[in-house]
Amino acid sequence: MTYTLVVCKPRLPEQYLTQRVELKSALDQAGHSNILYFPVFELIPDFSAMSEIGHWLKQEAPQPNRLVVFVSPSVLEIVLTHLGGWPSNVFCGVMGKQSAKLALDLGVPQSQVIAPTGDGPDESEDSDGLARLLAKQFEAGTCDVLVCKGPRGRVEFPVKLENMGHAVKVLECYDRRVIEQSDLQSNCLFELGASAALWVTSSETIEVLDQQLALKSDPRLTILREQSTVLTTHPRIAAKCRELGYAHVVQIATGIQSVNSWLKSNKKSMDNNKPITATLPPVSPSTATAQPASQWLGKAAFFISVLSFVLILLIAFAGKNQIEKTRMAFGERIQKESTTLDLVKEDFGKSSDLTKDLKTRFDLLELAQKEEASQRASLEEVYNSLLASRTEVSLSEVEQLISIAKRQLYLLGNVKGASIALSQAIELLEGTEKPSLLNLRTALEKDLSEINALPTDDLLKLAISLDSVVNSVESLPMLSSVQATTDQTLAELTEEPATNPAAAQTESSANGSAPSETNSSFSFEQGWTVVKQVAKAVWYDIKSLVEVTKVNSPEVLLLSSRQETDLRNTLRLSLLNARISLLSRQATLLKSDLERSAALINTYFDTQALQVQRAQSVINEISEVQLDLVLPELQATTAALRLAVAGQQGERQ
Incomplete structure (x- = not known):
């Protein structure tokens, strides 16, 4: 059986496209051709609530931690779209992995997103899981919480946070408007019957949907309730569906990936689920004819046969129920595993696409280098042939040199190579007396002066220097590492070095009253002075162990080893892109890549180190x-060459 996915998620206004694009992309990748969009509600943003959120973010917080909790992906997209950017001192709390991914797509840093992972009962993807996660991460009474939600629902979640001692404020950021379903839309849903798989994300959605379908007074509604499958994400929604009379209710994890996994795993299971009929075994002839004269024995045998048949049916029914339960358990397990596998495949696909892109860029770069080498070889060959024969000027050789200059200038942007080619052409035309060749030489000198006026940069030398910086990325010292250069020690910040105890002893000895007293022993005051000086020197050495490094952003010192590796890989990739843009003469891309690389080096690396300064x-x-x-177009040279060739052909004729 092929299911038709009926998407009942609320409809957002046109300016909110993130969830809509992500949902369409996931469905297109899964390859489901049978999809029916059947929204029950339309969400209307409350702009006064948006301004109140902005005021809450700007005011001073009475608690050390600030947290904004979004109870659904829709309210998350509405609020973040209107805010424009996420504050750096505020945490973002969501109910599951789907909302966490949406928050990252909308610009919230990953370090500020708090979301249950769904791994185990303690981190279930609902309000209870988020409440338990907040209780682990924050102490009681240390958070200022703003709960953003829609009308009705999630009433118990703010109460749980208040019981933890947090300061809680609740805002309803949008309102729901029921969408009146047309007869055509309802008939499409009724005709699906057993092939309909309704994806319902709230108990209000299934309740309003059932009410609207009941108003149609269509007997097919009963068939839809008995045969369709309802996919829900929470036990409360599943209970509401069963209360309304829907027989087949399946609870799955949140996210479109879970829906895709369920559709894949259950695509063939319903086709293979055929009814099993039980047949009564025939009565043995020997048993039927054992005592034909005894009528009561025949009745007893018939009664026993009927009883055996009933027992067989009961056993078969119980076995079928057990098999069905086992199949459902295995189906849920396979569904979770396939969801995880789909996520892994998606990450692997992104990595492979990036690798292919890099390989394509390197192939293009190697092809350009080979072409440049071949052009250089041909230029040297022409130059050697010209040196071998200087007695007669060959117009074909001049034409070849001009063609080489054009290729060097327009294809490779090599100003120096084009200048060399035109110079060789001018040298070939020295000593000629033909008017057409004189005009050609004058045009060559004019174009050569324009080319020499252009700035020449040795791109190959710069690319080699950039390669050395790419190779030294692994050894560049970072501010978060122990090799970072310190500005000064704690001792230098607090006081000057203590005086030398030995010098103090010598000075005290020189100031003594008599040589006999100096040779015998120090007085008590002199000894106490020496002890204080030694103690100051020791204390100065202890404070010198503390080194001070000044940074603009404290978070750069908190990078883990994995984050440092990712940062170095990002810097290396940005420098490689800059190298490709340099050799392909793409100024805009080169500027963007260099600015990105310079920003990474200035922020996360030790700019006082020699290697960093060189980079x-x-x-x-x-x-x-x-x-x-x-670049000049060599119009004068081209016109003069055309006249010279025409004149040479006329002389031959």
């Missing part, structure tokens, strides 16, 4: 290169 100098040098030059 910064290379980046600054490359950023001054002019790639968007207006």
